[in-house]
Amino acid sequence: MKEAIVEQAVKTYFTDQFPQFSTSQQCEVQFGTRHGIADVVLHQPIQDEKGYFVAIAECKRLPLPILRAQARSQLKSYMSATNTRYGVLAVGTDPRHWEFCENRYNNWFAEINREDFERGIENWEPVSAEPPAIGGQAKHSTSHWWKRIALFLGVLFIVSISSLLLLWPDPPEPIVYITRTGRKYHTYNCEFLREYNVENKFAIYLDEAEKNHDPCGICYSYRTTKSR
Ligand SMILES: [Zn+2]
Incomplete structure (x- = not known):
């Protein structure tokens, strides 16, 4: 052909x-x-x-x-x-x-x-x-349509993020451990506590512990150098 x-x-x-x-x-x-x-x-x-x-x-x-x-x-x-x-x-x-x-x-x-x-x-x-x-109107309304969709998605995004933040559980308060006689507070895995096989350790919130105790030199320094 x-x-x-x-x-x-x-x-x-x-x-x-x-x-x-x-x-x-x-x-x-x-x-x-x-x-x-x-x-x-x-x-x-x-x-x-x-x-x-x-x-x-x-x-x-x-x-x-x-x-x-x-x-x-x-x-x-x-x-x-x-x-x-x-x-x-x-x-x-x-x-x-x-x-x-x-x-x-x-x-x-x-x-x-x-x-x-x-x-x-x-x-x-x-x-x-x-x-x-x-054509101009059609073009105009098309762009408005897109703007509305974009605005809707933006609002949806902000609302969902903020409701997520509102519903998100507060981070648990840090818990540390003190002994009956010691003046230091420790983390759960403190090597000092394990090495001396301290049996009577008490869980306590960090902010409570800080009132009367100093941080343990072994676990606290390890913990802070690691987290910072
Ligand atoms: Zn310790």
């Missing part, structure tokens, strides 16, 4: 579907200093110099993914350069397998289905280079 057959299929589709417009093949597209050739173009019957294309079709005969991706970006660059609203990526001759896209506003492209493509062209209006009122 040659590419010309695909172009012919697009031309037939355009002519049958949109008789109010004209169809041309191999149209030169100027962008900046470069130019390219658009395979098939749907346009107003009488085109003045500022006339818009209604749709541009890029035709490929082979459904290779890399060709498809290349053709897709080429089509969009042609649509951008000519400010064309509708685009077709025709791979093969069956319109059911073609891709359709719309330049909604300001080169903001959307993939659309064939029904939307045909309905859109029935009510065709050119793309506005400036964001039009409807």
Whole structure:
């Protein structure tokens, strides 16, 4: 199958579907200093110099993914350069397998289905280079929508963190051990306590112990050097 057959299929589709417009093949597209050739173009019957294309079709005969991706970006660059609203990526001759896209506003492209493509062209209006009122509003409301979601997530995050902090149990008060006669307080694993096999050790809160006892030189220094 040659590419010309695909172009012919697009031309037939355009002519049958949109008789109010004209169809041309191999149209030169100027962008900046470069130019390219658009395979098939749907346009107003009488085109003045500022006339818009209604749709541009890029035709490929082979459904290779890399060709498809290349053709897709080429089509969009042609649509951008000519400010064309509708685009077709025709791979093969069956319109059911073609891709359709719309330049909604300001080169903001959307993939659309064939029904939307045909309905859109029935009510065709050119793309506005400036964001039009409807597009502007849509863009605006979209950003508001995102802002609301972001705000909601932010509040949710703060609420969950603060409730976590509120519900989080207080850290247990440190407990140390004193002996009946000693003037020092010790940690549970104090080597001094173990070595001298002190049996009568009493658990006591650290702040209580600090009132009448000094820290043990062995376990306390070990503990503080380790924790600091
Ligand atoms: Zn100790």
